[in-house]
Amino acid sequence: MNKFIAFVQTLVYSVIAITTFGQDSRAVLFDADWRFKKDSLTGLENPTYKDDRWRNLNLPHDWSIEDLPGQLAGQVMGPFTKASVGKAATGYTEGGVGWYRKTFTLDKSYQGKQTYITFDGVYMDADVWINGHHLGNHPYGYTAFSYNLTDFLQPTDQPNVIAVRAKNLGKNSRWYAGAGIYRHVWLMAVNPVHTAINGTFVTTPSITPGAAQVLVESSVENMTAQPKTVEVRVDVLNPSGQVVASQKQSVMVATMSTRSSTQQLTVKMPVLWTLEKPILYSARVTLLSEGKMLDQTRTPFGIRSLEFNGQKGFLLNGNVVKIKGGCIHHDNGPLGAVALDRAEERKIELLKKAGYNAIRLSHNPSSSALLNACDRLGMLVVTDAFDMWEKEKLGVSNGYHRFFKEWWKKDIDAIMLRDRNHPSIIIWGIGNEIWEAADTSGHRIAKQLADEVRRLDPTRAVTEAMLYLPQQIKYKWEAFGPHLANLDVDGYNYFIGGPYDPMQRDSATTHRYETEHAQHPNKLYMSTESYPSAALENWNAAEKYSYVIGGFSWTAMDYIGEANIGGPSLVAQATKIPKGLMSLVFFFKPESWPVFNAHCGDLDLIGNRKAASYYQNVVWRNSPIELLVHRPIPEGMKEARSPWGFPDELKSWSWSGQEGKPMQVSVYTRAKRVRLELNGKTIAEQTVPEGSITATFDIPYQSGTLTAHGFDGEKEVGTSSLSTTGKPVAIRLVADRTTIKADQQDLSYVQVELVDQAGQVVPWDNDTEITYQLTGNASLAGVGNGSPVDLSSFQQAHKKVYEGRGLVILRASGQKGVATLTATARGMKAAKIAITTR
Structure with a gap:
């Protein structure tokens, strides 16, 4: 019976999502209606400064990905410039100084409260002012930080001005860091007696099949002039919001100080957080005084155990995980x-x-x-x-x-x-x-x-x-x-x-x-x-x-x-590259223009899988067999590959112009023997070398279907096929979600594909430029492709495809309704897709 109950719980919990909070369950997003300007001047923090000509925007925001002025041929393209201080290291993006300002008015619900602002990340060296008062400086561009605004706020119903200056100056990173307030901002108002920001710590020190011990440590902060006796009540909620354990404790908190409360609760028949079923509970901490609720937070957590054992390895919930x-x-x-x-x-x-x-x-x-x-x-x-x-x-x-x-x-x-x-x-x-x-x-x-x-x-x-x-x-x-x-x-x-x-x-x-x-x-x-x-x-x-x-x-x-630490290069056959210097040659080259990305990912810049990803899945035993074909190498040349690179292979058997010429075909498999078939006829067979998972063939190209079969003895353990595509005739749009929230924060990712008459993606098309038209309740957040050398804008409504694919990212505008994206290209059947915002 207990196993049956646990099974039912797992089914229920897997379809009921727990509300998770970006920073604190008491906080509200403070991302809307900011004004921005790139400027190195001082004095812009003054609340009387006229910022009416500044640009309106919603956070998060990254100015270093925005188009640069002055499109100089070969020097400035889209957001990229050869004059970048960071050069290849930062992808030729430009830094500088940026200012953000927001005017806001608080209502009477903020009276008598402690009001905090939290930044999840500002790149970098950020200074923050409220109504002209300097709250502080935060140098690191990747850590969250908070300020108490209370003493510097105007009376309710009067405007306040917050100003933020971010400085991305000099060579300050080895990679692309972005610039500005690129993560969320939250505002939070709490009573003078409250749980401190990030003041709850939940652990699960003991777990058995029948029960889990949940330890909740809460830091209670008293910002009043009097000591306070506070009842700290802790409730553990399951994913459906039901209280499954509860406990309370009284603590006395001295004036202007913090006191910790620690309580251990028992959750019966817990459902564990696992990789397959990541079930989340939450700890609700309520502070009460004389029966009146002073504060309440809710902290998501998972019931799971970790063990790091030199003889057993890493164990999650008692099970070894590699x-x-x-x-x-x-x-x-x-x-x-x-x-x-x-x-x-x-x-x-x-x-x-x-x-x-x-x-x-x-x-x-x-x-x-x-x-x-x-x-x-x-x-x-x-x-x-x-x-x-x-x-x-x-x-x-x-x-x-x-x-x-x-x-x-x-x-x-x-x-x-x-x-x-x-x-x-x-x-x-x-x-x-x-x-x-x-x-x-x-x-x-x-x-x-x-x-x-x-x-x-x-x-x-x-x-x-x-x-x-x-x-x-x-x-x-x-x-x-x-x-x-x-x-x-x-x-x-x-x-x-x-x-x-x-x-x-x-x-x-x-x-x-x-x-x-x-x-x-x-x-x-x-x-x-x-x-x-x-x-x-x-x-x-x-x-x-x-x-x-x-x-x-x-x-x-x-x-x-x-940029380009993983990209392949073609060199003359006679060229000798000392193997021991390969890393230094590829990693420390100062210039890679027009390559702006690392070009070493298992997935490309817009999320499509590359050759190394398929190889990796055979290594991990996730896939029994994968078939890839090396891009043709011109006669007299050879591929010089970076240590971070992988052979320039594609999931493609579409090589017009290569008819009759040998193509290098790689079959990755843990099978012992591989057989290749072309258009249903066996053309080659090979035993996979001992200690390897790679069988390599040279196959004269002929259009049709190429299939690899993997065998252990006479047993077939897997197949992988590639088919020749026709010419592109149409555009296909596929959204990851056709309904999104109308909150200026949600996104719909629309995959753009060039397809042939049979609906197959045409992987050899790198030249077709697609123009996009968007109407309705969304904005164009970004356009992209997987090309490492396409320096064109991420924000203009047109871009070429790469290997037959592109991406359009739509951002909800804040109003309910429908947004319609239309994609057109010369000689192609147009495509249209509707995204509902609600």
């Missing part, structure tokens, strides 16, 4: 760094569909929206706090290292307090490829960071991504020992497999898992970054050793910046 992960940067392609909830959610949906069960945030804290999506969809998360500590890295002279000594603790606290209730987070990362890792300052800082992380959350593991950097060549591996002693899980970047890399100190690093485990048997190990070509070797290590828990490819999805 990480099938990918690193991601924070941008959203055509939207730039804008972190709208739907954009973040779609990214996780795409990655989960592509076979991932984990992401690594590279190399900074993410938006709240992205973590909320991971909680809802069942995606594991390894965080990353900083890319630099005290020392400058790779010429990023204006980077966060300038602020680290003063700000590291404030920013670690901001990360931990905002994010520690997310069940998706399993490991906290404290740094990536840190320059001073092997010296005494690195040892000291690693301990400080790890200690602070564990003080605020002792329930998860701590890791760091380690790599021999040029600065560290003088050190032997043993110099890293005191640093690594602070970690529960050692993260290695490119230490296992892949092409030789000069940043690896010696060949012993390829055996680092074994040697380190022999010395530290209670620790766990993972690949925090790996080359695509090393996917099989890394996964073999994860399957072979319990203490190797998996890893993260670089990278799961294309991103703006670090």
